[in-house]
Amino acid sequence: QKEVEQNSGPLSVPEGAIASLNCTYSDRGSQSFFWYRQYSGKSPELIMFIYSNGDKEDGRFTAQLNKASQYVSLLIRDSQPSDSATYLCAVGNYGQNFVFGPGTRLSVLP
Amino acid sequence: DAGVIQSPRHEVTEMGQEVTLRCKPISGHNSLFWYRQTMMRGLELLIYFNNNVPIDDSGMPEDRFSAKMPNASFSTLKIQPSEPRDSAVYFCASNQAGGETQYFGPGTRLLVL
Helix, strand or coil: CCCEEECCCCEEEECCCCEEEEEEECCCCCCEEEEEEECCCCCCEEEEEECCCEEEEECCEEEEEECCCCEEEEEECCCCHHHCEEEEEEEEECCEEEEECCCEEEEEEC | CCCCEEECCEEEECCCCCEEEEEECCCCCCEEEEEEEECCCEEEEEEEEECCEEEECCCCCCCCEEEEEEECCEEEEEECCCCHHHCEEEEEEEECCCCCCCEECCCEEEEEC
């Protein structure tokens, strides 16, 4: 059984701080890793995906992948109240066989 | 682009009734996914289709659930008979072959009394 784990939170950070979200996965054969954001009552929307070990940056967001440790993280720099949402880590194989983690609820305090 | 379209957006029914959820994927996308989201279990993949063919239905909870995709622009998820534990938000998502981004529909909120 493939498993994806995340801290459920809530994670609270002050506005302007760096928010760090973590995710571990059990299937070593996983090839692609995703971070989705879900606002309350809305559907998940993709923030970033990463395939290779190391960092990938997109604006205020940085995804970090370490396949040896089976660990993927998301850093949000200069956190804004509008970043308050649940962040879902998903692990799969090139767009298929997605397994989602339970999500981490982030609260950015003004 | 209209995005993934799901109907109904809300459904309230009584235990034992048949429920049919509908999804229209984004035009040109050839993979379609059905998910269920609850507080207890999070977001679970139920089944996905490639080119209208079911590829993996291992997430379908039991025989009361069935899904079809008769053509590239339409899919249904049916629950018969429905039970209170089926209450959840059901999402449909689609993506292009080889694409990484799954685009989610707005979801159907199902309440079974």
